[in-house]
Amino acid sequence: MTTVPQTSPSRHRPARIAVNAGLVIFIALYAAIAFLQPNYLEPGLFMNFLRRAAPLVILACGQLYVILTGGFDLSMGAVATLVVLAASILINGDPDATWAVIGALYTMGIAVGLVNGLVITFLKVPSIITTLGTMLLVNGLALAWSGGAARGDLPDNFRNLGRLVWRDVPLIGTLPLAALVLAAFVALAWFGLSGTVYGKRALAVGDNPRAAELAGTPVAATRILAFVVSAVSAVTAGILLGGFSGVSVNAGEGLELQAIAACVIGGAQLLGGRGSIWSAVFGALSLFALFTLLNLLGLPQALRDSIQGLILIAAVGATVWRTRRRT
Amino acid sequence: MTVVPALSMTGISKAFPGVRALDGVDFECLPGEVHAICGENGAGKSTLMKILGGSYRPDAGAIHLAGKAMQFTHPRQAAEAGIAIIHQELSLLPHRTVADNIFMGHEIARRGLLDKAAMRERAAELLRRIGARIDPQALVSSLSIAFQQLVEIAKALLLDTRILVMDEPTAALDERDSRTLLNLVDSLRGDGVSIVYISHRMPEVTAIADRITILKDGRKIWTRPRDAAPISEIVRAMVGRDLKDFYPAAPASMPREVLLSIKGGTNGALRDVTFDVRAGEIIGVAGLEDSGKGALAQALVGDAPFTSGTVALRGQPIALRTPRQATAAGIGYLPGDRKREGLALRQSVRDNALLTLRSMVGLLTRPQRGALADGVIDERLRAMDVRAADFGQEIGTLSGGNQQKAIIVRWLAQASDILVFVEPTRGIDIAAKAAIYETMRVFADSGRCIVVVSSDMPELIGIADRVLVMHQGRISGDVPRGASEEEIMHLALGLADAPSEETGA
Numbered sequence: 001m002t003t004v005p006q007t008s009p010s011r012h013r014p015a016r017i018a019v020n021a022g023l024v025i026f027i028a029l030y031a032a033i034a035f036l037q038p039n040y041l042e043p044g045l046f047m048n049f050l051r052r053a054a055p056l057v058i059l060a061c062g063q064l065y066v067i068l069t070g071g072f073d074l075s076m077g078a079v080a081t082l083v084v085l086a087a088s089i090l091i092n093g094d095p096d097a098t099w100a101v102i103g104a105l106y107t108m109g110i111a112v113g114l115v116n117g118l119v120i121t122f123l124k125v126p127s128i129i130t131t132l133g134t135m136l137l138v139n140g141l142a143l144a145w146s147g148g149a150a151r152g153d154l155p156d157n158f159r160n161l162g163r164l165v166w167r168d169v170p171l172i173g174t175l176p177l178a179a180l181v182l183a184a185f186v187a188l189a190w191f192g193l194s195g196t197v198y199g200k201r202a203l204a205v206g207d208n209p210r211a212a213e214l215a216g217t218p219v220a221a222t223r224i225l226a227f228v229v230s231a232v233s234a235v236t237a238g239i240l241l242g243g244f245s246g247v248s249v250n251a252g253e254g255l256e257l258q259a260i261a262a263c264v265i266g267g268a269q270l271l272g273g274r275g276s277i278w279s280a281v282f283g284a285l286s287l288f289a290l291f292t293l294l295n296l297l298g299l300p301q302a303l304r305d306s307i308q309g310l311i312l313i314a315a316v317g318a319t320v321w322r323t324r325r326r327t
Numbered sequence: 328m329t330v331v332p333a334l335s336m337t338g339i340s341k342a343f344p345g346v347r348a349l350d351g352v353d354f355e356c357l358p359g360e361v362h363a364i365c366g367e368n369g370a371g372k373s374t375l376m377k378i379l380g381g382s383y384r385p386d387a388g389a390i391h392l393a394g395k396a397m398q399f400t401h402p403r404q405a406a407e408a409g410i411a412i413i414h415q416e417l418s419l420l421p422h423r424t425v426a427d428n429i430f431m432g433h434e435i436a437r438r439g440l441l442d443k444a445a446m447r448e449r450a451a452e453l454l455r456r457i458g459a460r461i462d463p464q465a466l467v468s469s470l471s472i473a474f475q476q477l478v479e480i481a482k483a484l485l486l487d488t489r490i491l492v493m494d495e496p497t498a499a500l501d502e503r504d505s506r507t508l509l510n511l512v513d514s515l516r517g518d519g520v521s522i523v524y525i526s527h528r529m530p531e532v533t534a535i536a537d538r539i540t541i542l543k544d545g546r547k548i549w550t551r552p553r554d555a556a557p558i559s560e561i562v563r564a565m566v567g568r569d570l571k572d573f574y575p576a577a578p579a580s581m582p583r584e585v586l587l588s589i590k591g592g593t594n595g596a597l598r599d600v601t602f603d604v605r606a607g608e609i610i611g612v613a614g615l616e617d618s619g620k621g622a623l624a625q626a627l628v629g630d631a632p633f634t635s636g637t638v639a640l641r642g643q644p645i646a647l648r649t650p651r652q653a654t655a656a657g658i659g660y661l662p663g664d665r666k667r668e669g670l671a672l673r674q675s676v677r678d679n680a681l682l683t684l685r686s687m688v689g690l691l692t693r694p695q696r697g698a699l700a701d702g703v704i705d706e707r708l709r710a711m712d713v714r715a716a717d718f719g720q721e722i723g724t725l726s727g728g729n730q731q732k733a734i735i736v737r738w739l740a741q742a743s744d745i746l747v748f749v750e751p752t753r754g755i756d757i758a759a760k761a762a763i764y765e766t767m768r769v770f771a772d773s774g775r776c777i778v779v780v781s782s783d784m785p786e787l788i789g790i791a792d793r794v795l796v797m798h799q800g801r802i803s804g805d806v807p808r809g810a811s812e813e814e815i816m817h818l819a820l821g822l823a824d825a826p827s828e829e830t831g832a
Contacts, residue, residue, distance in 0.1 A: 200682075215654070216687055
């Protein structure tokens with residue numbers, strides 16, 4: 001009904017098949033692992049790989065929520081450490097206390113997420129600073145509480161979440177409980193982003209918060225929720241870590257950076273506006289496959305950090321290069 | 328003509344994946360000539376200027392400057408050859424001084440140290456030459472857009488620019504500042520500078536240009552001296568048809584019941600604003616820069632709320648404290664700065680059109696439910712004639728007109744009753760303008776209303792049923808449909824009909 005009638009404005013293109021960059025990298029790295037150590041192709045070892053990668057994948061999913069909205073969450077490693085230490089102190093070997101304590105741990109995680117989100121949205125402190133602050137705060141609290149050394153004891157029903165493996169499962173042979181937790185968490189995280197309107201709101205907020213606000217988007221709530229999801233993922237990862245590595249004061253050290261690196265490798269854009277749950281999942285699997293590969297090659301652990309740094313720079317560089325070439 | 332053109336571009340062609348942006352375009356500009364380029368968005372003007380400025384390399388064609396063949400592979404080479412381009416979006420550093428900005432990258436040094444005094448002096452001299460009363464020590468962020476533009480020009484003159492390209496220089500300026508700028512263009516022409524002038528404002532083009540070139544779909548339609556190019560001819564060449572009914576007819580019926588009523592609305596930028604908005608009405612808001620017309624729009628949408636006064640929606644008092652509250656109350660906003668405030672540029676056309684709907688439904692709503700489904704929003708986008716190869720593509724790749732239409736679709740989908748439009752047609756092409764005006768009329772005629780804030784006076788006169796004129800934060804007058812530009816300008820300058828208590832303010 002315009003004064004300027006026009007011909008049909010849009011024709012349908014066949015949908016592009018979007019192959020996640022992280023998936024390609026993961027397959028390549030896993031192929032390299034299998035080349036060196038062919039038994040990694042057996043279902044049992046693959047399941048074990050998934051079990052060990054589970055905490056990182058879960059952390060990356062939580063971190064992705066924050067990255068989509070244009071922020072960083074540096075506090076997740078500290079939260080995971082706190083979870084491990086707090087669980088062992090609070091449960092102290094009493095299997096009956098396990099579930100109540102797990103409830104308390106999630107409450108605590110949600111509180112940390114809320115504090116992060118509220119400070120960032122209402123005091124307008126950049127997320128990188130705020131979460132750096134909470135990271136130091138939470139780490140300090142955890143160390144002070146535990147007296148700087150692992151105390152207490154984790155009962156088997158708690159540790160099983162991380163290390164229980166069912167044997168003689170049809171088709172796949174073995175099934176670690178952690179892999180089920182992983183699948184359930186990824187499914188929930190996927191639902192949050194793709195099964196509700198939240199994901200699109202988060203992308204818009206990360207892309208242009210001002211425009212989103214003027215369009216009626218609840219920008220503050222969207223951001224706060226992202227930090228809560230991130231903290232919840234850190235608690236979940238912490239519980240799994242406590243399960244298979246036991247109690248240690250540096251259980252979660254450096255995990256926040258690995259989670260960020262994972263998201264970026266998978267194609268999520270730092271500073272927001274682009275990425276999907278598969279960026280986090282395959283990015284994290286790639287990073288973990290890389291660590292495994294470096295182990296198999298006999299490289300010293302310390303080099304892991306350097307290589308992780310290189311990858312982060314290369315991945316960000318590649319994203320920027322791709323964006324520039326398109327314009 | 329025996330004069331060697333200062334600039335001559337011949338047979339310029341440039342293709343992008345899927346688009347032939349320029350196809351054998353010839354263009355020349357004589358020393359001391361103002362040569363205007365007109366064309367719809369997407370006609371190839373920007374591409375041509377990016378080739379001239381060294382940002383793009385042409386697929387074919389040649390560029391000669393004063394008869395000498397040139398090949399630019401980097402914008403710096405073009406700048407060194409005496410070409411300066413002033414873009415629509417200014418490129419000044421807001422937190423540095425005027426002098427710092429003018430000398431950016433060309434600082435005067437003495438014994439390895441910056442010679443601030445010399446730069447200040449030289450900057451002051453340049454600013455004087457263009458008749459701008461600006462302190463070289465002032466921070467750029469403290470200057471109005473109009474003054475910032477003058478700083479850009481001073482910056483161009485520093486480099487002994489022979490060819491100055493101005494891309495929509497008056498788009499962000501009000502009437503008075505535009506006139507100042509045009510006077511400046513005229514004096515630069517007197518100094519022998521060749522000026523390539525890109526604008527959508529026809530009266531301006533015919534007032535200032537010596538010659539006019541029309542581009543359409545990447546081809547040159549014609550180049551004519553100004554006298555041989557009346558506006559009607561230009562418009563016909565640009566769109567390929569007559570646009571007699573550029574503005575839609577007056578409303579079908581008289582304004583009906585009051586939808587929104589503001590009494591004594593006051594905040595930092597507004598004083599005692601009182602008016603009613605009726606169903607079926609398009610209300611224009613005119614005023615010079617900083618008159619409060621932008622602040623009024625921000626107050627209506629809850630972005631910079633009134634701090635005192637009352638707002639009533641259909642007789643019920645309501646608070647408009649945040650854009651979200653305003654949205655829930657049925658008020659939609661088309662911001663003046665599309666890129667910064669209107670769009671999430673890296674999201675798809677569809678996502679941008681759905682942004683408000685998705686923001687107002689419950690958090691756990693499925694993304695494809697009901698009005699949120701792709702098919703439904705695609706239908707709305709098509710009805711609005713938003714042109715994109717695929718509504719899944721990033722909205723940043725569309726032309727300004729199509730982006731603007733997508734934002735309008737956002738509010739139509741939300742079924743808002745009151746739309747606040749700020750500069751709805753800034754920097755967009757004529758066909759899209761006409762389509763937007765038509766949409767506005769249809770919207771108002773359906774018993775809803777539009778408040779349109781604009782610096783484009785002919786636009787307000789053409790589209791609005793009445794125009795509120797603002798001056799120093801107040802409504803200084805209210806003129807009915809059919810008023811003249813002079814009447815409005817009179818009120819905007821605060822010369823007449825001002826409330827008595829304002830004298831001496």
